[in-house]
Amino acid sequence: MRRPLEPTGDEFRALVRAAANHLAEYLDSLPEQPAHDSDGSADLARSLLESVPEQGAPFEDVLKFLFDRALPKGFGTAGPGYLAYIPGGGLPHSAVAGLLAETLNRYVGVWLAAPGLVQLEANVIRWFCDMVGFPESARGILTTGGSLANFSAVVTARCDRLPANFLGGTIYVSDQVHHSVDKAAMLAGFPMENVRVIESDETFRMRVDVLERQIVADRADGFTPFLVVGSAGTVNTGAVDDLGTIAKLAAEHGLWFHVDGAYGGFFVLTDRGKDALKGIELADSVTLDPHKGLFVPYGTGSLLVKDGAALARAHTAHGAYMPAMQEDPDLVDFCQLSPELSRGFRGLRVWLPFKVAGVGAFRDALNEKLDLARWAADQLRAIDDIEIVAEPELSIVAFRAIRTGLSDNEINHVNHRLLDAVNRRQRVFLTGTTVRGRCFLRICVLSIRTHQDRMEMCLEDIRSAMREV
Numbered sequence: 157m158r159r160p161l162e163p164t165g166d167e168f169r170a171l172v173r174a175a176a177n178h179l180a181e182y183l184d185s186l187p188e189q190p191a192h193d194s195d196g197s198a199d200l201a202r203s204l205l206e207s208v209p210e211q212g213a214p215f216e217d218v219l220k221f222l223f224d225r226a227l228p229k230g231f232g233t234a235g236p237g238y239l240a241y242i243p244g245g246g247l248p249h250s251a252v253a254g255l256l257a258e259t260l261n262r263y264v265g266v267w268l269a270a271p272g273l274v275q276l277e278a279n280v281i282r283w284f285c286d287m288v289g290f291p292e293s294a295r296g297i298l299t300t301g302g303s304l305a306n307f308s309a310v311v312t313a314r315c316d317r318l319p320a321n322f323l324g325g326t327i328y329v330s331d332q333v334h335h336s337v338d339k340a341a342m343l344a345g346f347p348m349e350n351v352r353v354i355e356s357d358e359t360f361r362m363r364v365d366v367l368e369r370q371i372v373a374d375r376a377d378g379f380t381p382f383l384v385v386g387s388a389g390t391v392n393t394g395a396v397d398d399l400g401t402i403a404k405l406a407a408e409h410g411l412w413f414h415v416d417g418a419y420g421g422f423f424v425l426t427d428r429g430k431d432a433l434k435g436i437e438l439a440d441s442v443t444l445d446p447h448k449g450l451f452v453p454y455g456t457g458s459l460l461v462k463d464g465a466a467l468a469r470a471h472t473a474h475g476a477y478m479p480a481m482q483e484d485p486d487l488v489d490f491c492q493l494s495p496e497l498s499r500g501f502r503g504l505r506v507w508l509p510f511k512v513a514g515v516g517a518f519r520d521a522l523n524e525k526l527d528l529a530r531w532a533a534d535q536l537r538a539i540d541d542i543e544i545v546a547e548p549e550l551s552i553v554a555f556r557a558i559r560t561g562l563s564d565n566e567i568n569h570v571n572h573r574l575l576d577a578v579n580r581r582q583r584v585f586l587t588g589t590t591v592r593g594r595c596f597l598r599i600c601v602l603s604i605r606t607h608q609d610r611m612e613m614c615l616e617d618i619r620s621a622m623r624e625v
């Protein structure tokens with residue numbers, strides 16, 4: 157009897173080979189692909205509406221449909237021209253790790269089910285803790301991304317610092333913080349009024365003097381300040397808060413200090429990054445996003461908590477049908493540190509490329525991105541009528557066109573047109589943002605595939621676009 161859901165060994169090899177052929181072609185084609193292409197996206201989406209198929213179709217036809225019909229349009233997030241939002245690119249080694257992990261399909265939520273594989277993921281967490289300078293007591297988890305890491309951080313801080321009735325607790329963030337922190341607070345049960353937004357200074361770093369005044373005022377008003385979130389690389393401009401000073405203030409006032417390093421945290425692997433991020437080791441918890449700073453494909457974030465026991469207290473629950481959990485502190489049951497129970501073996505997506513390429517390859521790649529952002533800033537400075545809004549502290553440079561004699565509003569329009577004119581060329585994809593009423597553009601260099609040649613195209617396109625606006 158034919159069992160279409162259970163391929164034989166030979167059929168499985170054929171499936172993987174067919175997929176690999178398409179994927180290798182796709183990877184080779186990335187430099188030639190448009191950096192983004194959204195014309196006709198809605199028509200495409202509508203044309204793909206379908207009901208559940210009653211009959212199967214040949215694998216090759218299905219693959220062709222996926223690559224030729226469904227894949228085009230949208231942002232070229234895997235390509236070298238993706239300098240928008242926060243790129244990563246996606247390491248092919250991690251993709252293969254995904255295939256391995258999902259084919260093995262072992263269970264890593266509890267230690268007993270796959271002690272060896274769980275240990276590999278625990279090693280990855282340990283490496284991350286060492287990178288940020290966290291002690292042996294630290295524990296952590298791999299999440300689907302930075303948003304879920306920030307969520308677990310807020311919940312952990314809440315459990316550690318507040319009573320069961322926690323609605324008097326207040327959270328402190330800068331006006332540059334990532335909106336996932338607001339969402340985390342909301343999901344953790346806090347009304348948005350409990351999130352105090354502290355203004356940032358002219359370099360987009362949290363005003364620590366204002367932070368302290370707000371904490372003192374809130375306490376006088378009967379609130380319980382319990383959590384401050386520092387940014388280790390903001391999305392708008394890549395600004396890194398003064399982590400050391402915030403840590404000191406947090407300790408003085410008994411607040412939990414969380415650092416959102418989803419974008420910038422992995423730059424600690426480099427000397428310049430370590431310098432920019434000093435004080436990160438003083439945090440109570442840190443979010444890192446391997447799918448950004450380690451270039452792994454989407455779906456891998458992480459949270460590290462200095463007092464591992466606090467992470468466990470916030471995430472432990474019991475079920476009579478569950479196997480016994482480990483008492484030995486060396487053996488970890490990830491389900492007791494995270495909101496998840498059944499989940500994929502995401503550790504392999506990080507472990508495998510580190511094993512195959514070594515940490516030096518990551519350090520070199522991150523140094524390259526730092527260099528490219530600085531190179532871009534130097535080039536931009538030399539263009540008439542361009543103003544650097546934020547020098548690259550890490551790998552983001554923010555800039556805008558200025559024109560004498562135009563109002564702020566008109567200058568904002570010029571910048572919208574500039575962004576469109578650059579992106580219309582489709583060799584790079586940039587995004588803009590607005591801070592304090594000023595619209596500007598940003599270049600974020602973090603894709604594994606972005607190198608000097610693409611940055612030259614980027615600058616060429618900015619120069620020629622400037623002549624059009």
Ligand SMILES: *Cc1c(COP(=O)(O)O)cnc(C)c1O
Binds near residue numbers: 303304391419
């Ligand atoms: C990307 C990002 C997040 C959110 O992470 P996801 O992985 O997209 O969920 C949070 N904070 C910062 C600073 C980020 O750059």
